[in-house]
Amino acid sequence: MVTIGAATHIGQEKKENQDSYAFNQPERGPDSAKGTFLVLADGMGGHSGGKHASIIAVSVAMAEYYRNRSDSIPVSLEKAFIKANTEVIKKSQTSEELKDMGSTLVAVVIISDKMYFANVGDSRGYIIDDNNISQFTEDHSFVASLVKAGAITEEEALTHPERNIITRAIGLKPELKVDLSEQPVILKEGQYIILCCDGLHGSVSNGEIIKIVKKYKKPGYICEKLVDKANENGGPDNITVMTAMIDNISLMSKLKNMFLNFTRSSK
Amino acid sequence: MIDQKMGDYTISRSLGKGGFGSVWKAESSEGRQVALKVLHPQVLENQKVVRKFFHEAMILAKLDHPGICRLLEFFPDGDNYAIVMEYIDGTELKDILRTTGKLPFDQGFSIAKQTLDAFQYAHNNGILHRDIKPANIMITGNGDAKIMDFGIAKMSSTASHDTAASMLSIHYVPPERFDKNSEVDARSDLYSLALVFYEIFTGGKPFEATETSEIMFWHLNEIPDPPEKYCEDMPPHVSNAILKALEKNPDDRFNDFKEFSDALGHDDATPDDATVIMDTTGKAYEKAVTAAAQARQPQTETKPAGKKLFIPIVAAAVVVLVLSIGGYFVFNKSGDTAGDTATAQTAAKPPKLEEITHPVDKSKMILIPKGEFIMGSEAYSAEQPVQTIHLNKYYIDKYLVTNKQFQKFVEKTGYQTSAEKNGKGMVRIGRRWKEVEGASWKQPDGLSSIDGQDDHPVSQVSYKDAASYCKWAKKNLPTEAQWEKAARGPNGGMFPWGDSEPNDTMANFDNIVGSTTPVTKYEKGKSFFSIHDMAGNVYQWCRDWYDTGERKPKNPTGPKTGEERVIKGGSFVEGMESIRSSNRDRYEPSYSSFLFGFRCACEDL
Known part of the structure; x- marks a missing residue:
């Protein structure tokens, strides 16, 4: 069982909220075989272009993911992102005002005790397990690349003046490289998955995120409180957060995991 | 936009789009063909960027060199801002390299010398380009190189996440650009230009990386192969000059474009008073350089820039x-004659002054x-x-x-x-x-x-x-x-x-x-x-x-x-x-x- 919460806010400085998010939790029917899908996008581009881009990215990715019945989950995710990219580009060519719009896009699929993800841009996915928080996505940003290249430290990246520059996005070029989870992440009861845009992770520290998750526990509250915290900290950008709480793993899955863990540790 | 008027210009067709806005071919009321760049509304939202460019535009408008695409004017039009540039009928070096691979050495050398001349002239006038890449160098049918977008490209790189234009191309970025504390100067432009030369002469970049972080790592740490390895006609001194311009530490590079140009040496194949340049069809043009030399006069002057x-x-x-x-x-061109009239200021003692508050x-x-x-x-x-x-x-x-x-x-x-x-x-x-x-x-x-x-x-x-x-x-x-x-x-x-x-x-x-x-x-x-x-x-x-x-x-x-x-x-x-x-x-x-x-x-x- 997964409980999902979400919240979004324009923030304190922007004139428009250009973020979008969506989720689908099919309990029965053919879609249920493809699991629970959460997706979040942070749009870019003036004159409402960013808003258009993020809405298209989110809705196309979701529809495309469930439309595809035959491919594996990672392949479906990749196809969903590529379709979102194509559709945003197509839309951007219809109007002068929309022509340079783009968006980040991050999605996770939770199916049974496994999680798959796909990512383009600098929106993030975290797993929180008690007092530990780990980012499972990689930012496609100028500063993240600098850190990877060894030019600056992670601490320096936090305050770098160019931390807003991203190096990959939906809607800019026909060719798109999507980051995909090579292996599914095995989930445990009590873990939380958080998807968020840089309006949250740029304003609220990991420590503050853990504190709020532990204090408020329910995904809906957690999202609201995280948004409040980002606003308290200045809210320089739009803020969007989605939280999925893993609150019940099926007995079969538990047994399977125990077995897998046993065989892995026996090697 | 086609047939629409912007200022005194009528737009005739699209020439594409860049990080800062869209580009249109347009005609002035006097029939002059121009390239009109309309700045993205989202770029304009950043007042600081516009202000900075606005001041720089005044300087850019003064650049008058045959190797630089001229900025003619910069004006607001409703919610938009338009930059009017000289219209260049030519092909981007990027497209030439994509279709032909490397250029014949003599042709590449001519382009290298021309661009160095143009950049040195701009540098003498206090202007850096900051975004040198093959897409910003236009080659005309006569084989003349024209540098595009001085100062303009920078606008997009200062833009934030709020604009899709913020996608950085880091292929030609010098390593010091990755250190926010280090100042970017002419030697940074020199590095970028040397990478363009590398591509002109060898048909490829000196690195194979495609991931942003890997390219950054290359700029920061890896030593390029000498370009002569991939260009058999290249004399060693040209290869060495390019390598020197690609040094990781700006202090180890040339100080300016002229030094770089001097190190490349002269094109011995060209006679003293005429330049022979091949166009893309292979036809040779003999181009008297007297006029060009006159036009290039400013950069050969040794007087200070102010003058x-x-x-x-x-x-x-x-x-x-x-x-x-x-x-x-x-x-008065020299500005010196004024001194003839004024009595030289004698070393008069400063007077005792009476200062009051009104x-x-x-x-x-x-x-x-x-x-x-x-x-x-x-x-x-x-x-x-x-x-x-x-x-x-x-x-x-x-x-x-x-x-x-x-x-x-x-x-x-x-x-x-x-x-x-x-x-x-x-x-x-x-x-x-x-x-x-x-x-x-x-x-x-x-x-x-x-x-x-x-x-x-x-x-x-x-x-x-x-x-x-x-x-x-x-x-x-x-x-x-x-x-x-x-x-x-x-x-x-x-x-x-x-x-x-x-x-x-x-x-x-x-x-x-x-x-x-x-x-x-x-x-x-x-x-x-x-x-x-x-x-x-x-x-x-x-x-x-x-x-x-x-x-x-x-x-x-x-x-x-x-x-x-x-x-x-x-x-x-x-x-x-x-x-x-x-x-x-x-x-x-x-x-x-x-x-x-x-x-x-x-x-x-």
């Missing part, structure tokens, strides 16, 4: 407004004692004759009237300036002056507010505004003679500080700063009588109607009637010649410009 800039600046500033109404300024506007004023001074110069007919003039004692403001002082005047009187009444004021955009809506003393260039600039001179004021302030403050504008004496002292120095050429510690001129500066800033540039900003910052209205010829020898006040009032002192955009103290210009009393301010004088308190 070189004089002609374009003055021409741009004055041609439209003055020549069209029958002005008769004769521009009771109404609290300005500091200096008492200029009665006596003679030398007025005028032989340099230009408008400044002739050189005369000894006697003036009675008078007080003159030590500093220009500031925004804060003017604000107080407006608060007390409810005064509305000429620009406020018109809803617009004159702003120089690129090479042209335009009436810009919303420009007023509170927003002199129509874009940037004076917030935080209390101690800057008030600007975008007409003669009428200046005179109204003076009347309120129970003072007057200085006569031209009073102004000139306060600037030159008794001995008629060329500049307030004497005859030596100005530099950036003495005056705000020549777009070194690109905007007004606090009125107390240039202590080193004060006059014999300790008056500040008598050269540069903003032009200053004088009381006199404009006239020429012999002046009254005692307390001249100009003619009784006239159509235009005198302004003196030059401004932050003018070059050295215009900030000479004898320089004069004139405008109608209601003319309001973002370069015009004033100071007050009075005979009695």
Whole structure:
């Protein structure tokens, strides 16, 4: 069982909220075989272009993911992102005002005790397990690349003046490289998955995120409180957060995991 | 957009889009073909970026080199801003490299030398490109290289996540760019250009990485193969020069483009007085270089940049407004002859000055004692004759009237300036002056507010505004003679500080700063009588109607009637010649410009 919460806010400085998010939790029917899908996008581009881009990215990715019945989950995710990219580009060519719009896009699929993800841009996915928080996505940003290249430290990246520059996005070029989870992440009861845009992770520290998750526990509250915290900290950008709480793993899955863990540790 | 009008231009077709906006081919009302770049609305949302570019545009407009695509003007049009560039009929080097791979050595060498020449010229004029890549170099049918987008590309790289234009191309970025604390200078552009040369001669980049972080790592750490390895016609000294320009540490590279060009050597295949260049069809063109050499004159001059800039600046500033109404300024190319007329400033001791605070506007004023001074110069007919003039004692403001002082005047009187009444004021955009809506003393260039600039001179004021302030403050504008004496002292120095050429510690001129500066800033540039900003910052209205010829020898006040009032002192955009103290210009009393301010004088308190 997964409980999902979400919240979004324009923030304190922007004139428009250009973020979008969506989720689908099919309990029965053919879609249920493809699991629970959460997706979040942070749009870019003036004159409402960013808003258009993020809405298209989110809705196309979701529809495309469930439309595809035959491919594996990672392949479906990749196809969903590529379709979102194509559709945003197509839309951007219809109007002068929309022509340079783009968006980040991050999605996770939770199916049974496994999680798959796909990512383009600098929106993030975290797993929180008690007092530990780990980012499972990689930012496609100028500063993240600098850190990877060894030019600056992670601490320096936090305050770098160019931390807003991203190096990959939906809607800019026909060719798109999507980051995909090579292996599914095995989930445990009590873990939380958080998807968020840089309006949250740029304003609220990991420590503050853990504190709020532990204090408020329910995904809906957690999202609201995280948004409040980002606003308290200045809210320089739009803020969007989605939280999925893993609150019940099926007995079969538990047994399977125990077995897998046993065989892995026996090697 | 097709067939739509923007300013005086009719758009004919799309030429593509860049990080900063869309590009259109357009035709002026006189039939001139231009490339019109319309800035993205989201780029314009960043006022800081626009402001910075706006100031830089004025400098860019002065670049006049056959290897640089010219910026013709920069103007607002409704919500958009348009940059008008020379239209170049050619192919991007990027596309040539994509289709042909590497270029034949001689052809590549010619392009390399031309681009180095163009960049050195821009560098001499204080301009860096900051985004050198094959897509920014256009090759014409004659094989001539034209550098595109000076200063413009930078706008997109300063944009934020809010714009999709923020996707950085890091293939040509120097390693120091990855260190936010390190300054980017000409050696950074040199590195980027060397990477372009590498591609021209070898047909590929020196790295194979495709991931951003891997490319960054390469720039930071890895040593390129010598390009001669992939280009058999390349002499070793050319290969070594490219490697030197690609050094990781800027200190190990050449200091400027000329050094790089010298290290590449000369193209021995070309005769002395003609350049043979192959076009893309293989046909050879013989191109006399006499004309090009003349056009390239500026970069071969060894004089300081300030002097070189004089002609374009003055021409741009004055041609439209003055020549069209029958002005008769004769521009002196050397700028030296003015010195013939002025008696050399003797090493007079600084006078003991009487400084008072004016009771109404609290300005500091200096008492200029009665006596003679030398007025005028032989340099230009408008400044002739050189005369000894006697003036009675008078007080003159030590500093220009500031925004804060003017604000107080407006608060007390409810005064509305000429620009406020018109809803617009004159702003120089690129090479042209335009009436810009919303420009007023509170927003002199129509874009940037004076917030935080209390101690800057008030600007975008007409003669009428200046005179109204003076009347309120129970003072007057200085006569031209009073102004000139306060600037030159008794001995008629060329500049307030004497005859030596100005530099950036003495005056705000020549777009070194690109905007007004606090009125107390240039202590080193004060006059014999300790008056500040008598050269540069903003032009200053004088009381006199404009006239020429012999002046009254005692307390001249100009003619009784006239159509235009005198302004003196030059401004932050003018070059050295215009900030000479004898320089004069004139405008109608209601003319309001973002370069015009004033100071007050009075005979009695």
